[in-house]
Amino acid sequence: MKRLDLIISERELDTIISALEKAEVPGYTVLKHATGRGPQTIVSEDMEFTGLGANAHVIVFCEGDILEKVKNHIGSTLSYYGGVAYVSDATEL
Amino acid sequence: MKRLDLIISERELDTIISALEKAEVPGYTVLKHATGRGPQTIVSEDMEFTGLGANAHVIVFCEGDILEKVKNHIGSTLSYYGGVAYVSDATEL
Amino acid sequence: MKRLDLIISERELDTIISALEKAEVPGYTVLKHATGRGPQTIVSEDMEFTGLGANAHVIVFCEGDILEKVKNHIGSTLSYYGGVAYVSDATEL
Amino acid sequence: METSLVLQNVLTPPVLFFFLGLISVAVSSDLEIPAPLPKLFSLYLLLAIGFRGGFELQGGLNNQALFPSIVAAIAMSLAIPIICFIILRLKFDVFNSAAIAAAYGSISAVTFITAESFLKSQGIPFDGWMVAPLALMESPSIIVGLGLVKLCAPKNRPNTRIIKWRRILHESMLNGSVYLLLGSLIIGFLTAAHNPNGLEKIKPFTEGYLFYGVECFFLLDMGIVAAQRLPRLKQAGSFLILFAVLIPILNGCLGVFIAKQLLIGPGNALLFAVLCASASYLAVPTAMRMTVPEAKASYYISTTLGVTFPFNIVFGIPLYMSLVNNVLI
């Protein structure tokens, strides 16, 4: 099994979730209200009220072959709006 | 060292924490207000006010041998209420 | 690539972030309002209002060589105030 | 039913804000009331109506209609789940039937509040102690629902899932919403009895415009939530959607009929009908989720929040009112 960590803006969350569903992931977990800095932007909590929103951390546990499909579906969103995606190994407890 | 990621409903958090304590984990971290979808249910933020609660993401860093004990203690809760548990490798910085 | 998971008190977050910046990490993500137990303390949500704050979970994806620098910069904060730091492998999606 | 009544109901600020929420989802605006703000509104409303109920109860202790109304309310919250269970068993298994049935036996505090606002804007008097029946209808329906599971569940339910009566009582009486409502009621009662000074100081907090404003805000959120439930109703199927519209009408009629026997006047009669017709989305779902995980949460939540709640807020209240007018007068 693999573990995918996606960090994107909350504003793109719906788009990303649809992409994950299209890639037929078995499930996902979302942690909102994340902040951070990337190569492009700083996202801070004090701007949440404006509607810009903070980041969301999306975790997916799935088989490796699904990851390819995920990559195809979310690639354009990541390159348009920024965000990161990393994969590690995981095994069920 | 191992890293355990547990995702369960906030309503079962106390039960799960007691189980972890019984398994004598050295520590744990809890992130509440997680949402997500699994094979069984969709958990969304807008239902939090009803008392149903969202999900909790529990992270445990511990030695591999403790994981067996954890598995024994939390297994029944997971199978009764749903939730996922995955393990990866980790080393102290 | 490596993935660093830091769990520290929200009160030390600014110090830790400056240390990460000094170590020239390419980015980081912060999840606040984490609670938990470590070898030293229990941190619970109900004390957040007092100003003690909860924990923060900091995630950094970076190259292995940066981790050494990170270790040098955050070591004293962790040993003074507590907190944990773990490293795992990760690859870009 | 006169359409003018519907219109008069719709043109009150709370119902208009409910529509604003509904529409925001329909046109996919990004309007959002982030957690835990809805929880804040919900806690405040429960505390306020509980407290108000308590001190009105103190003043209404001598009222002849009080005790019969309470008994009738509890009886309804015991009877409705059983009726619903029988109907639902036509299509659903024991677990889902019991969970949905329990929700309809219980009440929705916000529907009740909206009915009160409607009565006020119509100038129809009602008694504040009608909160007492409201507060006492949550627990019995949970007990009946869980009791039905205990009695009717298939024998092969695994051991770990056997429900203990102790657990049932705990879930039904100590659920956060029920506890806060009953607790505030008792505090209101005690304050009214022993500390008229303190009562004067807190009354505007629980009754004044803050209450009305928070009601508007909460209905805005409920509009959003209800509209978000709708897509999930497709899964539920047309039987359940029909159920979610017809059962409140049936229960509302029953309520009006019983209210007539109680001789409690048209205002109270409407409130009684609304208690019967409304379904719980606070205490009951939480209790069911904990004790009957076999039941699909999306069934009992989508029907109560996505269909019955909007139906009652928009059409139900004026409908029961015109029933009351025709039956009682």
Place this chain on the structure above:
Amino acid sequence: METSLVLQNVLTPPVLFFFLGLISVAVSSDLEIPAPLPKLFSLYLLLAIGFRGGFELQGGLNNQALFPSIVAAIAMSLAIPIICFIILRLKFDVFNSAAIAAAYGSISAVTFITAESFLKSQGIPFDGWMVAPLALMESPSIIVGLGLVKLCAPKNRPNTRIIKWRRILHESMLNGSVYLLLGSLIIGFLTAAHNPNGLEKIKPFTEGYLFYGVECFFLLDMGIVAAQRLPRLKQAGSFLILFAVLIPILNGCLGVFIAKQLLIGPGNALLFAVLCASASYLAVPTAMRMTVPEAKASYYISTTLGVTFPFNIVFGIPLYMSLVNNVLI
């Protein structure tokens, strides 16, 4: 400008709380108003001014100045972004210029509220329906901003980034803040027209001291936010900082001049000037972030929140007031 006016403006509770927030960052106190509390204040203020605007609009429908004021306001929210765009193009690319320009064409509701408080403490009358122009100035400037990107963007913008007019309309009309403001305005209007009873019940919620208190709280937070933006201004460079101070003055003067033609009295004239001079930090940044990701958010946010907002709150309002006094009287 008389310094006494500045002082009288500064010594009102909302502005003092704004300073308290600014200073807290300067002395690195750990005072913090955690999310989503600022969102709660912001939602409440939008709902309240929208609703109030709606019922005042109902009462002011016969007012001759209403329609011209609205037309002038919309015209300004179309013209200002174009002026700003031309100036900004001296230093910035199309994307950044358009995004910043749109922000200055739009409005800041809290600056408007603070100006109202200032007028009240000065005893100068103004009309409640001035909220209508406010509500109608957000969308046009977004449309102009995105239109400028569509027309002027380099031809090699990748296909995925082509903006559709449909998308522009959606972002400009259905942004959460705009939607809540306009929606509450309509609700206020409908309530005033059809339900005077309901109006009386909700008016204190939208106008009373709760509004004033939340305004103070929100300005405390805005002080913190503004001060936290300041360090990021260095990146932005001195051109942009100068722009963020001079453009509101320019727009404020324009506003006063136009208000004179509209013959709307000194109170309304100040409000009109403030609408022209203030810049959006709610709807516009959100819309730009979604459709023009090439523009640096730190530019359009740091200038509006870190410079223009504090400038208007502290110096702008009394400045425009003394302009009004000298031009109109």
Place this chain on the structure above:
Amino acid sequence: METSLVLQNVLTPPVLFFFLGLISVAVSSDLEIPAPLPKLFSLYLLLAIGFRGGFELQGGLNNQALFPSIVAAIAMSLAIPIICFIILRLKFDVFNSAAIAAAYGSISAVTFITAESFLKSQGIPFDGWMVAPLALMESPSIIVGLGLVKLCAPKNRPNTRIIKWRRILHESMLNGSVYLLLGSLIIGFLTAAHNPNGLEKIKPFTEGYLFYGVECFFLLDMGIVAAQRLPRLKQAGSFLILFAVLIPILNGCLGVFIAKQLLIGPGNALLFAVLCASASYLAVPTAMRMTVPEAKASYYISTTLGVTFPFNIVFGIPLYMSLVNNVLI
């Protein structure tokens, strides 16, 4: 002490809600007031009492008792930590002793508010400017606590842990709660002096029923928090539990005695005693956590929140009141 006084105190809504919170944990109801709602209540209460203190101070500047009361209050907040430190050193190391001692030298704003409510429901007059002593008692006790660590800490404390005076001043004056309280006090003072109009507008926000309602809500939460601390008290041991009950009584008696010398009347005397008797759970724990990490947070938090706070709320206030009645009259 007359038990009737205890009963009269217990039967006020704030104290009843405190019990409701306590009991909810005892019966393991899932009632919860999620973060950051308690923070909202806490920020509001600090802002409101600070502001009120400021404008009452303005009115009370000529009051002869004001200056002596402030001096006495500061003296107490310097003396109490030293007394407590000496007692605590019998059982605890320097770090824990200093941290706990500092907490008891400081004050609990909510205990103070509850005492005011008690006085109001008893019809006993008191002066609004007693908030000034309250606001000035937080910092000195932090300074003493950290000073004690600096002077008495074992010489082998690692270099990184050496506390600088600069740091001590920062923690004691610029802690978020202290800063907001003092800042609001100054704003209230300035507003009262220069803007009576603005004062009238904000007074109902800081004094009216909203304040009383939020107080009830906050005490509900404090009941939950206090009850959740109790299990952790076992670790702390019986010495500390005894300390947490007896020290407030001792300090309360001292307070009453000093208040007698100040000739400030029974209402003010009770408030002064409550300031002495209460212990901080906002500013002091935060400051200690930052500068004395060797001290166990569960010690200084569990004692103040889990024992001293409930004791004062329920028994302390009527006890000090009856002391005042017997000593002063």
